[in-house]
Amino acid sequence: MFRVILGLFVCTSLFGNGHIRVLLAQGEVTQPIEWQFITSKKSFLCAFSEGSLFCNGKRLPKNALRISTDDNRCAYQDAAYAGDIALIIQDNHWYIINNLLLDDYVYSVLRSESWPGWPLEVNKVFAIMVRTYAVHKIMVAKNQKKRPLFDIRATNVHQTYKGVHDFEHLRQAVNDTHDIIITYNKQPIVAMYDSCCGGVIPAQLSGFDFKSNPYLARPYACIYCSECKLFNWSFTYPHDTLLNLLQKEFPDIKQIKDIRVTASDKAGKALEISVVSGKTSKVHKTITASAMYRLCKDVRSFCYTIKKEGKDFIFAGKGFGHHMGVCQWGVRTMAKKGFLCKEILDYYYPGTTLMKLVTEPHHAAA
Ligand SMILES: [Zn+2]
Numbered sequence: 001m002f003r004v005i006l007g008l009f010v011c012t013s014l015f016g017n018g019h020i021r022v023l024l025a026q027g028e029v030t031q032p033i034e035w036q037f038i039t040s041k042k043s044f045l046c047a048f049s050e051g052s053l054f055c056n057g058k059r060l061p062k063n064a065l066r067i068s069t070d071d072n073r074c075a076y077q078d079a080a081y082a083g084d085i086a087l088i089i090q091d092n093h094w095y096i097i098n099n100l101l102l103d104d105y106v107y108s109v110l111r112s113e114s115w116p117g118w119p120l121e122v123n124k125v126f127a128i129m130v131r132t133y134a135v136h137k138i139m140v141a142k143n144q145k146k147r148p149l150f151d152i153r154a155t156n157v158h159q160t161y162k163g164v165h166d167f168e169h170l171r172q173a174v175n176d177t178h179d180i181i182i183t184y185n186k187q188p189i190v191a192m193y194d195s196c197c198g199g200v201i202p203a204q205l206s207g208f209d210f211k212s213n214p215y216l217a218r219p220y221a222c223i224y225c226s227e228c229k230l231f232n233w234s235f236t237y238p239h240d241t242l243l244n245l246l247q248k249e250f251p252d253i254k255q256i257k258d259i260r261v262t263a264s265d266k267a268g269k270a271l272e273i274s275v276v277s278g279k280t281s282k283v284h285k286t287i288t289a290s291a292m293y294r295l296c297k298d299v300r301s302f303c304y305t306i307k308k309e310g311k312d313f314i315f316a317g318k319g320f321g322h323h324m325g326v327c328q329w330g331v332r333t334m335a336k337k338g339f340l341c342k343e344i345l346d347y348y349y350p351g352t353t354l355m356k357l358v359t360e361p362h363h364a365a366a
Pocket residue numbers: 196197198199222223224225327329330
């Protein structure tokens with residue numbers, strides 16, 4: 001049970017019809033192309049050719065197709081999905097969009113974005129975060145002048161969504177938190193979360209618009225994630241390994257004489273990295289910390305330093321992720337210590353309120 005009174009929030013008509021539209025795949029129409037969808041009763045082989053969409057050999061009147069089934073299941077590629085699946089051709093692109101109930105979506109995402117084996121209270125926290133993030137996306141899409149075809153992407157650009165799964169116990173976390181979302185000023189928050197914050201203080205991070213999202217400016221360090229093995233991390237790159245990586249950004253570099261973080265913010269986030277590559281100690285190249293993060297998969301977060309030792313380069317950093325919002329390893333420890341999900345969410349998103357989505361009452365015609 002929650003310790004606060006849950007306020008009434010937006011009507012479902014304002015954020016949608018209780019469903020979410022997830023983009024599963026998309027592409028450009030460059031040549032005749034085929035897709036296959038399988039339901040318990042039938043297989044649908046669809047093709048786009050010469051400006052028309054075909055299904056099982058029959059030309060369709062529109063360049064769009066929706067597959068819905070009695071058993072609420074449809075498979076595409078290697079996964080089965082709850083709800084309907086639409087194939088839409090528009091502006092020389094194709095889109096496969098899964099339209100499903102919000103809680104079926106939350107249940108699915110928990111499998112990928114949470115740890116199914118962790119305690120129920122942890123998964124309740126994650127269920128509320130995942131739902132809040134999704135509702136925010138639905139409202140952003142709904143408020144655009146021209147409503148986009150989908151609300152959210154299925155990849156980790158937004159939240160990883162892989163369709164139905166058999167971790168049935170996660171359903172309880174979804175049901176126990178049904179319709180509950182995190183709000184600030186009665187609006188769903190941008191529910192950012194990362195794996196392990198590394199004790200970095202989010203309010204000290206530069207380059208983020210905290211004015212619009214003050215609940216992300218947590219002014220104190222999380223003290224609950226030190227059990228995570230990436231709370232502090234370090235690794236060593238031999239000269240040639242790092243050189244190979246940097247050459248993807250700077251093909252003309254032939255050797256690395258030194259490399260170090262030359263600008264960082266108060267939180268310890270690396271902002272600029274300088275590479276000395278010539279015979280003098282003059283800096284020859286600078287690279288942004290985010291470019292380095294993309295180049296080196298071993299760099300796990302934004303707060304790190306680099307030091308030269310002999311011919312090797314040692315990277316040392318804190319946490320796993322972007323350091324903002326909920327720290328998942330911290331949630332785990334807090335739940336083990338007996339904190340309830342409302343208390344945990346208050347800790348990571350200060351100043352927020354839990355509210356409940358409500359269905360708009362049906363007004364009878366006068
Ligand atoms: Zn943490």
